[in-house]
Amino acid sequence: MVNGYLALLVLFIAASSAFGFVINDISDRFLDARSAQPRNPLADGSLTCRTAYVVSALLLALSLACMALLPPPLLWVECSVLFVFVTYSFFIEAKNIAGLDMVYHALFPALYGLLGYLLYHPPDLTGLVFFILLGIFGAVGELANEIRDLEKDRYERRNTVVLTGERPAFLLMMALMGLAFGIIGIFACIIPGYVWLLPFVPLGIFLVHPVFKAMKGEGYRERFVDAINFRAIVLAVAMIAVYGTLRLSLIL
Secondary structure, eight states: OHHHHHHHHHHHHHHHHHHHHHHHHHHHHHHHTTSSSOSOTTTTTSSOHHHHHHHHHHHHHHHHHHHHHSOGGGHHHHHHHHHHHHHHHSTTOGGGSTTHHHHHHHHHHHHHHHHHHHHHSOSOHHHHHHHHHHHHHHHHHHHHHHHHTHHHHTTTOOOHHHHHOHHHHHHHHHHHHHHHHHHHHHHHHHSTTOGGGGGGSGGGHHHHHHHHHHHHOGGGTTTHHHHHHHHHHHHHHHHHHHHHHHHHTTOO
């Protein structure tokens, strides 16, 4: 049944995250329409608002169905996921509140990671560290998106980057990345079985470099988010490959 639960969890993650993206596009459609090349399909007219509402309702229904079938102890985390997605875009509108936008964007990946961890393990220190690391990188992602969209958001929103400005936001991004890799290094040293993570700690510089480059060169700011995402994926794949090799070799 564990495999069945895992499939349901993956489906819940896909459906609920898609639901969150659709309702966020609904809430942003007028602001995004001011951009020369909007990434929002509602803003460029390729999708109607009525269709978006129907799609969001179907995704929400699918998410609720998965929640009903997953183990009951996970329900509070699943409800938290939906609450965060809805109040990020509506009601509280956390994306327009400096500081709270960071907290919410940290919770997006952290709550999903927590769901996956709790499906197989009871709460423990490893799970807490995993939750914190995902949260840090979620906050980094929010800063990156807000820096990229600063000109569009400057007169309409009061998010973290609008309030602090670009340079402090860049510095905060680099500080958070340094904190994350510092936590990984400490964790690898004190928890048995995770020393294999240590060689990856210095590689954090490959994620920091695009941020530093964008801070120094304005022309790179449209591309640095994609560069970070690509490098993060490569680093994650390398970590998974090393971990899988060690497990197959019965070293871990």
